Amino acid sequence: MKVSIIGGAGYVGLITGLGVSTMGHQVTATDIDKDKIDLLRNGHPTIFEEGLKPLLDYCNNNKLIEFSTDTDLAIKNSDLIIISVGTPIDKNGNIDLSQVKAVLNDLINNMSPFTLIVIKSTLPITAVNMLKEELGKVFKEGIDFEIASNPEFLREGRAVYDFFNPDRIVLGANTTKSWDFLANFYSPLIERNLSVPDGILIEKKVIDFVFTNLPAAQMIKYGSNAFLANKVSFINEIAQICESVGADIKDVINGMGLDPRIGSNYMQPGPGFGGPCLEKDLEALVELGNFFELESTFMKAILERNERQIDLIRDKVVKELDYPNLTITVLGLAFKAGTDDIRNSASIKLINMLLQDGYSVKSYDPVAKFESENDKYSQLDDMYLALESADSVIIMTEWEEFKSIDLHKLKDLIKSNTIFDMRNILSRFEVEGSGLNYIGLGS
Ligand SMILES: NC(=O)c1ccc[n+]([C@@H]2O[C@H](COP(=O)([O-])OP(=O)(O)OC[C@H]3O[C@@H](n4cnc5c(N)ncnc54)[C@H](O)[C@@H]3O)[C@@H](O)[C@H]2O)c1
Numbered sequence: 472m473k474v475s476i477i478g479g480a481g482y483v484g485l486i487t488g489l490g491v492s493t494m495g496h497q498v499t500a501t502d503i504d505k506d507k508i509d510l511l512r513n514g515h516p517t518i519f520e521e522g523l524k525p526l527l528d529y530c531n532n533n534k535l536i537e538f539s540t541d542t543d544l545a546i547k548n549s550d551l552i553i554i555s556v557g558t559p560i561d562k563n564g565n566i567d568l569s570q571v572k573a574v575l576n577d578l579i580n581n582m583s584p585f586t587l588i589v590i591k592s593t594l595p596i597t598a599v600n601m602l603k604e605e606l607g608k609v610f611k612e613g614i615d616f617e618i619a620s621n622p623e624f625l626r627e628g629r630a631v632y633d634f635f636n637p638d639r640i641v642l643g644a645n646t647t648k649s650w651d652f653l654a655n656f657y658s659p660l661i662e663r664n665l666s667v668p669d670g671i672l673i674e675k676k677v678i679d680f681v682f683t684n685l686p687a688a689q690m691i692k693y694g695s696n697a698f699l700a701n702k703v704s705f706i707n708e709i710a711q712i713c714e715s716v717g718a719d720i721k722d723v724i725n726g727m728g729l730d731p732r733i734g735s736n737y738m739q740p741g742p743g744f745g746g747p748c749l750e751k752d753l754e755a756l757v758e759l760g761n762f763f764e765l766e767s768t769f770m771k772a773i774l775e776r777n778e779r780q781i782d783l784i785r786d787k788v789v790k791e792l793d794y795p796n797l798t799i800t801v802l803g804l805a806f807k808a809g810t811d812d813i814r815n816s817a818s819i820k821l822i823n824m825l826l827q828d829g830y831s832v833k834s835y836d837p838v839a840k841f842e843s844e845n846d847k848y849s850q851l852d853d854m855y856l857a858l859e860s861a862d863s864v865i866i867m868t869e870w871e872e873f874k875s876i877d878l879h880k881l882k883d884l885i886k887s888n889t890i891f892d893m894r895n896i897l898s899r900f901e902v903e904g905s906g907l908n909y910i911g912l913g914s
C-alpha cells in the first residue's frame with residue numbers, strides 16, 4: 472500500500488513511519504519542519520529512543536521510506552493517510568487544533584478518491600466530527616474517503632519496542648470496509664512478518680485487534696491515559712500520607728500489589744506525570760465534559776493532585792535548605808527515563824521554581840537538554856562535574872546512571888549531606904550507610 476504519515480518527523484509520526492515501512496508498505500513521511508526532515512534523510516534521529524538509529528539507517532539504506540516536506544504530493548499519491556500531527560493544549564487550556572486544521576486544508580486540496588484517513592493523533596470525537604463534516608463538503612464519505620481512528624499507545628523511552636510489540640491495535644471505524652482495509656494493512660505486524668535490522672526485538676506474541684466505532688476508539692485512548700494518570704496521582708497521595716503516619720510506601724505498594732485486582736505496575740511515587748500526553752488528555756476530557764455539560768470532577772482532581780506534587784517537592788527542598796545563595800544540582804531533565812523529551816517535565820518546572828526562589832541550579836541529563844536565560848542556571852555534560860561544589864542534589868528522572876551513582880564520591884562532592892531522591896531509585900539503607908541524609912517520597 473502507498474502510505475503517507477503526516478507529521479512524520481514527530482515522536483509518533485517517525486516511529487510509525489519507520490515501523491510501517493518495515494511491514495512492506497511504500498511510506499512517505501511528511502512534515503512541515505524542514506530541518507527535521509533533512510536530518511532524518513541524512514540518518515540523524517531527531518529524538519532519542521533506544522533502537523531508533525539502527526532502524527532509521529536500515530529504512531534509509533534499503534529505501535523503505537522517503538522523508539519529505541511535500542505533503543500535497545504525498546496526499547495525492549496515497550491509498551492510506553496517517554495523521555500524527557500534534558494536538559497540544561493552548562494557553563487557555565483548550566485543545567489547539569491548528570495543526571489538524573492545516574492538514575485538513577491539505578487533504579481538501581489534494582486528496583484523490585478513494586483514500587482512507589487514519590487518525591493517530593489523540594483527538595476528541597468532536598474534532599473528528601469536524602474533520603468529517605469539512606471533508607464531506609467537498610468529497611463523499613464512504614465513496615471518496617473514510618475516516619478511521621487508530622490511537623497510538625507507545626511509551627516514550629520504549630517506543631520502537633512498543634511499535635513492534637503492541638498490547639493491542641485499536642481500529643475505530645464506521646464501516647467493515649475500513650476495518651478490513653486496516654486489518655490488511657497491519658497483517659505483516661500481526662503475522663510477525665517484518666523486515667527489521669538486527670537488534671530489534673520481535674516477541675512471539677498474539678496481538679489483539681479491537682474493532683470498534685470512532686468514538687469508542689478515541690475513548691479507549693483517553694480512558695487509558697486518564698487511568699494511568701489516576702494511578703500516578705493516587706500513589707503520590709498515598710505516599711504523602713505514608714510520610715505522616717510512619718509507613719514505608721515501598722512496603723505499602725508491595726502489599727497492595729499482591730492483590731491481582733490492584734497490581735503494582737505504574738504505581739511508583741515520583742514528581743508527578745509529565746510529558747506530552749497525560750495532562751493534555753485529561754484537560755481534553757474535562758473540555759469534552761464541559762461540551763456535553765458533564766462535570767468532570769474526577770479528572771479535575773487527578774490534575775490538581777498532580778500540580779500539587781511539584782509544590783510538595785519544592786517544599787521539601789526549602790524546608791531542608793532554607794538559606795540564600797545555595798546551589799542545587801538537579802539530576803534528570805527528561806520527563807521520564809529513556810527519552811530526551813522535556814515537554815511538561817516536572818524537572819523543568821522544579822528548576823524554574825528553584826531559580827525563582829533564588830537558588831543557583833546546575834543540571835545533568837544523559838540525553839535531554841534544557842536552556843534558561845537565567846544566569847544562575849547551567850547544564851553540564853558530566854554527572855560528577857555537575858555535582859562538584861553543589862550544596863545538594865535532587866534526582867528527578869529515573870535514569871539507570873543515577874541508580875548506580877557512587878555515593879562516596881557524591882558525599883565528597885556536595886557540601887551538605889542531603890540527597891533528595893524524588894524517584895525512590897536509591898536504597899535509603901545504602902545512602903544513610905555512606906553517611907548521607909536521604910530524603911525520598913513516602914517514608
Ligand atoms: N508522544 C507520545 O508519547 C504520544 C503517544 C501517543 C499519542 N500521542 C499523540 O500523537 C500526536 C502527536 O504527538 P507527538 O508527540 O508525536 O507530537 P510532535 O509535536 O512530536 O509531532 C508532531 C509533528 O507534526 C508536524 N506538523 C505540524 N503541523 C504539520 C502539518 N500541517 N503538516 C505536516 N506536519 C506537521 C510537526 O512539525 C511535528 O514534527 C498527539 O496527538 C499526541 O497526543 C503522542
